[in-house]
Amino acid sequence: MQGIPSLISNLFDIKPTEMRRALLLQLYVFILITTLLIVKPTINSIFLTALSSEALPTAYLLTAVFAVLFSFFYDKILWIFPLNRVIYGTLILCALLFGLFCFLLHFHPSTTGWLYAPYLFVAIYGLLTTSQFWILANLVFNVREAKRLFGFIGSGAIAGGIFGGYLTSLLSEVISSENLLLVAAVLILICIPISSYLWKTYVDKSHVEKPIKEKSEENPLSMIRRSHLLSLITLTVGVSVIVAKMVDYQYSHFAAEKITNTEDLTAFFGFWFSTLSVVSLLVQLFLSKRILKYFGIGKALVFMPSGILLGSVLLLIIPELWVVVLIKIVEGSLKQSLNKASSELVYIPVSIEVRKHAKPFIDIVVDSIATGLAGVILIFLVNGMDIPSLYISYINIGLIGIWIFLISRLFKAYQKSFRDLLLKEHPRAKKHVAHHFDVHDASVYKTVERVLNSGKGSQVLFMLEEILNSPDEHYFSAIRNLLDHPNEHVRALAIRNLYYLDSEDIREEMEQMLNDPSDEVVIHALRYFLHKDHDLHREEIHDFEAHSNRTNIHALTLLAVAREVHTDPHLKELLKLDERVDSLMERAGKAPWNSERKFDVIAALEVIGHTRLESRYGLVREMLEESDPEILEAALDSMSQIQDASYIPLIASNLHKKELRGAVIRCLKGYGQGIIPLLKQVVDNLEIDLRDALFIPDVLRALGSEKAVSALIELIDSAEYGVSVKAIQSLKSMKVESPQLKIDHDLIAGKILEECQVFENLLTFLHSQVSEHDKDPETEKSGNIREAREGLIVILQHRVDAHLERIFNLLGVRYHEADIDPILKLSIDGDEQQRANAIEFIDSILDSRLRHVLVPIIDSLGQGSVYSEEVLQKLKLPSISERECFESLLSRRDLKIRHAVLFLIAQMDTQQYDTLIEPLLKSPVESLRRQAAQVLKK
Numbered sequence: 001m002q003g004i005p006s007l008i009s010n011l012f013d014i015k016p017t018e019m020r021r022a023l024l025l026q027l028y029v030f031i032l033i034t035t036l037l038i039v040k041p042t043i044n045s046i047f048l049t050a051l052s053s054e055a056l057p058t059a060y061l062l063t064a065v066f067a068v069l070f071s072f073f074y075d076k077i078l079w080i081f082p083l084n085r086v087i088y089g090t091l092i093l094c095a096l097l098f099g100l101f102c103f104l105l106h107f108h109p110s111t112t113g114w115l116y117a118p119y120l121f122v123a124i125y126g127l128l129t130t131s132q133f134w135i136l137a138n139l140v141f142n143v144r145e146a147k148r149l150f151g152f153i154g155s156g157a158i159a160g161g162i163f164g165g166y167l168t169s170l171l172s173e174v175i176s177s178e179n180l181l182l183v184a185a186v187l188i189l190i191c192i193p194i195s196s197y198l199w200k201t202y203v204d205k206s207h208v209e210k211p212i213k214e215k216s217e218e219n220p221l222s223m224i225r226r227s228h229l230l231s232l233i234t235l236t237v238g239v240s241v242i243v244a245k246m247v248d249y250q251y252s253h254f255a256a257e258k259i260t261n262t263e264d265l266t267a268f269f270g271f272w273f274s275t276l277s278v279v280s281l282l283v284q285l286f287l288s289k290r291i292l293k294y295f296g297i298g299k300a301l302v303f304m305p306s307g308i309l310l311g312s313v314l315l316l317i318i319p320e321l322w323v324v325v326l327i328k329i330v331e332g333s334l335k336q337s338l339n340k341a342s343s344e345l346v347y348i349p350v351s352i353e354v355r356k357h358a359k360p361f362i363d364i365v366v367d368s369i370a371t372g373l374a375g376v377i378l379i380f381l382v383n384g385m386d387i388p389s390l391y392i393s394y395i396n397i398g399l400i401g402i403w404i405f406l407i408s409r410l411f412k413a414y415q416k417s418f419r420d421l422l423l424k425e426h427p428r429a430k431k432h433v434a435h436h437f438d439v440h441d442a443s444v445y446k447t448v449e450r451v452l453n454s455g456k457g458s459q460v461l462f463m464l465e466e467i468l469n470s471p472d473e474h475y476f477s478a479i480r481n482l483l484d485h486p487n488e489h490v491r492a493l494a495i496r497n498l499y500y501l502d503s504e505d506i507r508e509e510m511e512q513m514l515n516d517p518s519d520e521v522v523i524h525a526l527r528y529f530l531h532k533d534h535d536l537h538r539e540e541i542h543d544f545e546a547h548s549n550r551t552n553i554h555a556l557t558l559l560a561v562a563r564e565v566h567t568d569p570h571l572k573e574l575l576k577l578d579e580r581v582d583s584l585m586e587r588a589g590k591a592p593w594n595s596e597r598k599f600d601v602i603a604a605l606e607v608i609g610h611t612r613l614e615s616r617y618g619l620v621r622e623m624l625e626e627s628d629p630e631i632l633e634a635a636l637d638s639m640s641q642i643q644d645a646s647y648i649p650l651i652a653s654n655l656h657k658k659e660l661r662g663a664v665i666r667c668l669k670g671y672g673q674g675i676i677p678l679l680k681q682v683v684d685n686l687e688i689d690l691r692d693a694l695f696i697p698d699v700l701r702a703l704g705s706e707k708a709v710s711a712l713i714e715l716i717d718s719a720e721y722g723v724s725v726k727a728i729q730s731l732k733s734m735k736v737e738s739p740q741l742k743i744d745h746d747l748i749a750g751k752i753l754e755e756c757q758v759f760e761n762l763l764t765f766l767h768s769q770v771s772e773h774d775k776d777p778e779t780e781k782s783g784n785i786r787e788a789r790e791g792l793i794v795i796l797q798h799r800v801d802a803h804l805e806r807i808f809n810l811l812g813v814r815y816h817e818a819d820i821d822p823i824l825k826l827s828i829d830g831d832e833q834q835r836a837n838a839i840e841f842i843d844s845i846l847d848s849r850l851r852h853v854l855v856p857i858i859d860s861l862g863q864g865s866v867y868s869e870e871v872l873q874k875l876k877l878p879s880i881s882e883r884e885c886f887e888s889l890l891s892r893r894d895l896k897i898r899h900a901v902l903f904l905i906a907q908m909d910t911q912q913y914d915t916l917i918e919p920l921l922k923s924p925v926e927s928l929r930r931q932a933a934q935v936l937k938k
Contacts, residue, residue, distance in 0.1 A: 899927070
């Protein structure tokens with residue numbers, strides 16, 4: 001007998017800890033449906049015998065009305081009593097009513113009108129008890145377990161349908177129909193201890209009976225309206241029920257038309273009912289779990305409507321009975337198997353307090369109303385308009401289109417519900433959004449002028465920026481008056497605006513600005529002179545300088561000229577800029593410089609860069625060797641203008657200096673997009689130190705182009721480990737900062753798969769070293785080996801942890817960063833429910849390629865440490881020899897690991913690894929070559 005549980009466990013992927021509750025739930029639903037298949041045919045046959053089929057329309061109408069009234073009454077009970085007591089009470093009440101109906105039928109009352117009562121009760125019984133069952137099942141299993149096991153558990157319902165039908169046929173020959181109700185009463189009582197045991201043993205009480213604080217005793221309809229997910233579930237269920245009834249009608253109608261003999265028709269229905277039940281059971285047992293695993297809930301829900309859609313289209317082309325039978329096979333086999341399991345899973349993100357009220361309403365009321373609506377449609381179209389049953393396919397095709405659309409929206413709502421469970425609200429200040437307006441619009445003239453004349457400094461600056469973007473002569477006078485404004489930034493920006501306005505030449509007023517205490521104001525005033533008179537001579541420049549009492553006027557003039565050269569290139573030669581630069585440098589003298597002389601040096605460097613004064617490039621190169629941060633920053637800014645590729649390694653060699661990093665990145669960014677392959681080259685060829693190479697991804701990120709994205713992706717594979725980590729982080733940041741950039745999602749998905757393989761390889765290497773460490777004898781001789789191996793193990797542990805972050809960072813590039821960021825922490829540190837929700841959410845957003853590889857890795861994290869023995873076993877990682885381990889580690893582009901392996905080999909004092917070390921003698925990394933030589937020599 002021990003082999004049977006093991007066989008079931010292996011066949012249906014049931015863990016030993018899940019076996020008992022899975023089998024109990026399967027037995028529970030088996031009994032419920034067996035009971036239904038006993039009472040439903042019994043009551044139906046008694047009802048039809050006593051009242052005839054003419055009473056059925058009234059019964060259908062009463063069923064819909066009774067369902068609504070019952071739902072209202074049932075919801076009130078749920079607000080008063082705990083869910084478990086409601087389930088027990090329902091089962092006891094059903095058993096008592098079955099007994100009561102049995103007694104009344106034996107009593108043979110003279111009236112027959114009371115027979116509507118058992119008919120209505122049986123119509124509600126199946127929907128209510130199964131709805132309660134699935135709520136309980138969702139409490140017993142978390143979402144990950146439910147996804148694996150609901151197919152197996154749901155097979156109990158299908159098996160109950162098959163068994164119940166056969167049992168009713170056999171018992172009806174032995175006992176009277178009335179007594180069959182007693183059998184049903186006894187069976188339903190068996191469910192009570194099962195339900196009680198499951199509730200007490202497996203239901204987490206912390207997730208149950210949490211009242212909704214916002215509204216007391218809110219009705220189910222309000223709950224559904226308030227929840228986007230529940231609203232979509234309601235609409236989807238309604239449409240699916242209507243389509244199912246349409247299919248059932250076509251199936252019955254075509255069969256009745258083609259098979260006129262009553263006995264043959266009965267045999268036809270009997271054969272296909274049994275066949276559908278068997279097919280449904282096989283699908284539930286062997287396909288549902290696999291389809292859910294490989295395609296996810298969203299695509300699994302589409303299987304049934306897609307099959308019916310194809311069949312309906314085929315029926316219009318080939319209107320034959322076998323096509324209708326094919327449609328019925330799809331609908332009948334998937335309805336209670338794959339579609340049922342998938343439909344129950346979408347409720348999981350809904351809180352239990354909401355679910356226990358909304359789900360019975362949807363299962364009972366919505367189902368009943370949709371059934372009634374389908375009947376009305378059929379009566380109107382077939383009986384009223386005399387439309388052939390074949391044309392019902394057109395209606396089905398339209399409804400299925402709506403159905404599939406609703407499923408797509410439903411799946412997005414399902415994902416959002418899980419996202420809401422995982423993500424916490426973070427108060428974030430709203431970013432200021434500048435509101436631009438048309439300064440040329442006559443209706444805003446007065447407003448702008450009022451701000452310029454009497455506004456606060458910040459308001460005036462804002463208006464001046466707006467006008468600068470689109471100069472307008474209308475504002476000339478108002479801007480001219482700002483030359484006396486107390487704020488130096490306003491004065492400078494006013495001159496910048498007047499630079500582009502031609503209403504009046506105000507060079508006389510600008511002469512006064514040459515004595516302004518602000519350097520920027522003086523520079524812009526000088527630029528105004530240069531701009532207004534293109535025929536200036538050197539002597540006139542000296543005249544301007546003579547009007548200023550500023551000690552640094554020569555430097556300021558040179559800066560103004562340099563900035564103006566872009567618009568008037570002939571000034572470069574006319575004003576003999578090389579001589580003026582030399583004059584400034586001669587005045588500045590040698591380092592160290594005071595603030596005034598330092599300003600001269602910085603001005604000279606800026607002029608060389610702005611004007612690309614080739615004859616003085618050597619000065620910039622010389623200043624790149626200075627230690628003063630301000631001088632270095634000015635030299636870097638100049639280099640960004642010069643854009644000489646030969647200086648790139650020298651410039652990049654300052655990236656490790658935190659105080660200069662921003663200026664270096666700015667400088668390299670100034671080279672433009674053409675620098676991208678050069679940056680990648682200096683990293684790949686190790687032309688710069690690793691401490692500088694670590695920040696090359698930041699430069700590429702600053703360039704913010706699709707070429708930069710491609711280079712970062714290439715660096716993931718080609719660069720040293722630390723650089724590849726930064727490349728992934730930069731990619732992730734670029735996704736957020738520049739969402740317009742096109743990032744090849746398929747390429748990123750490929751990188752994720754590669755990172756998953758590397759992660760598993762690292763776990764294998766780690767396991768190999770831990771195993772070897774356990775074998776090392778604890779002796780004085782082996783002490784150095786054990787210590788060296790422990791060092792390698794620590795590094796490998798760090799790499800394993802870091803690789804998980806790499807994987808999730810790449811996922812943040814492929815998907816939405818806000819969706820991915822919380823997953824890793826919750827997958828490792830969350831409680832069981834949080835872990836299940838986190839994994840299910842990521843499972844729902846991944847494409848099939850990534851799901852198969854990544855979900856098992858994430859799922860295994862709950863075993864404890866990511867490099868624990870349990871994780872290794874769960875991922876089924878291979879065992880490798882120590883030589884294979886060393887060979888793989890020494891071939892990695894990871895300097896720290898290679899040094900650690902060489903150190904370990906050195907302690908072993910063996911020659912068996914010499915062939916692995918010899919290639920490192922040709923490594924471009926000096927420290928690696930030196931260590932390899934030392935190990936071989938030893």
